[in-house]
Amino acid sequence: FTISSAEGGKYIDNNKAVRTTPSIIWERIADVAAPIFPLVLFFVGVVKALLPWAKKRRDFWYIVSLTICAPYHDVTFRDGFIGDILTSTVRPLQDIAFTTFYIVSGLQGWWTKSYGIDDAAVPVEHSWLLHTVVLPACMISPLWWRFLQNLRQTYDAKQRWPYLGNALKYFVAAEVAVFGLFDPSKKQTFIWIASFVCATLYQIWWDVFMDWELLVWKDEPSSLPFGIRWPFALRSQRLYQRRSTYIFIFTINFLLRFCWTLTFIPMRYLTQSGILEDHFRSDFQTLAGPAMACAEIIRRSLWGLIRVELEAIKTMNKKKDIAGSEIELSNQDKESDNLVDEQWELKPMSIECASGREGGLSASLASIKGTLKSQGAIVQSDMSSLSDHQIMIELCLYATVFTAIGMIAAAHRQVM
Structure with missing residues (x-):
């Protein structure tokens, strides 16, 4: 609707010199379709998101609110997963924000006949609130919530690792995107490009070894061509039968991860003189902008397949351990009654592969940790010796650094 009405309107405007009967009819249709179709599409989407206010929608928005209200609630796997999904919807959130401003600016003038629907773009283009507050807020908020x-x-577990390591992933992505937004000239510097590449490689490493636990440490490294020794192997516990599934998802995730940070940067920015300029070349962002937004949704969907798979494996392993403990206790009571033959009836079905269970990356992490500890370079991960106030002060310091760097970037561009 949006594309057809807008492009149709442009086509009619460009052919107004030919005043034939069909062209007049199409011109009348375009005059109605151009402002009406986008409005209908927008309002239908809003209504469908809220109505009917039944249990499913109430539960949905309640779950989203738990992510938005972090850190005032306990974080479950569901909440973290929703938070990760929201980090992949930055471009749609920015589009919704821009559409809202466009509609609010255009409806009044359209109803009062003070200016046309195309003229509504003028106040939107020069809106300091939109380009300096709203769009950057849409960019940074999902990363801030996940952070x-x-x-x-970290506070609940009283452990710095791996939670602060995961927080670092969102912190670095946010700062790279913020400086790319508020100081576009930095995107061509070596420091920004190097930070962008390092942040992306760190995200890929975290996906493979932490979020997926896809590779595990092998005692005997495999031999590869050119004398390369590969010390990792695909984890044995898997729910998808084909190894090619994991290779395919890893490849797509590796390639599209570089687009993830770029989706945070809006397509345009407002200069200090009030002129709207493109962040990238117009011919590039016309095609690449929507493509990157769609590619990120696809990447996150594939990423979620392995992320949920790993959580399912962990949950089943916990249930198996609990059931095994219950069987052991039950057997101790049944030995006196000679009912040992029935002890395996309560044992759940195993989801392990033939190679048995392994601890994910625990062996490799333990090896790395031991090496660092022997060199005196390990940072104490356990925070149980600290009081709640001390832990809170440390975590508040991290949050302050997160916000302060963003404010420095905004002040550097003199938008505050």
Whole structure:
């Protein structure tokens, strides 16, 4: 509707010199379709998101609110997963924000006949509130929510690792995007490009070894061509039968991860003189902008397949351990009654592969940790010796650094 009405209107405007009867009819249709179709599409989407206010929608928005209100709630796997999904919807959130401003600016003038629907873009283009507050807020908020979730997990578990390591992933992505937004000239510097590449590689490493636990440490490295020794192997516990599934998802995730940070940067920015300029070349962002937004949704969907798979495996392993403990206790009582033959009836079905269970990356992490500890370079992960106030002060310091760097970037561009 939006594309057809807008492009149709442009086509009619460009052919107004030919005043034939069909062209007049299409011109009348375009005059109605151009402003009406986008409005209908927008309002239908809003209504469908809220009505009917039944249990499913109430539960949905309640779950989303738990992510938005981080860190005031305990963080479950569901909340963290929703938070990760929201970090992939930055471009749609920015589009919704821009559409809202466009509609609010255009409806009044359209109803009062003070200016046309195309003229509504003028106040939107020069809106300091939109380009300096709203769009950057849409960019930074999902990363901020996920960052706070990790701080809350650090507080609850009283362990710095792996939660602060995960928080670092969102912190670095946010700062790279913020400086790319408020100081576009930095995107061509070596420092920004190097930071962008390092942040992306760190995200890929975290996906493979932490979020997926896809590779595990092998005692005997495999031999590869050119004398390369590969010390990792695909984890044995898997729910998808084909190894090619994991290779395919890893490849797509590796390639599209570089687009993830770019989706945070809006397509345009407002200069200090009030002129709207493109962040990238217009011919590039016309095609690449929507493509990157769609590609990120696809990447996150594939990423979620392995992320949920790993959580299902962990949950089943916990249930198996609990059931095994219950069987052991039950057997101790049944030995006196000679009912040992029935002890295996309560044992759940195993989801392990033939190679048995392994601890994910625990062996490799333990090896790395031991090496660092022997060199005196390990940072104490356990925070149980600290009081709640001391832990809170440390976590508040991390949150302050997160916000302060963003404010420095905004002040550097003199938008505050």
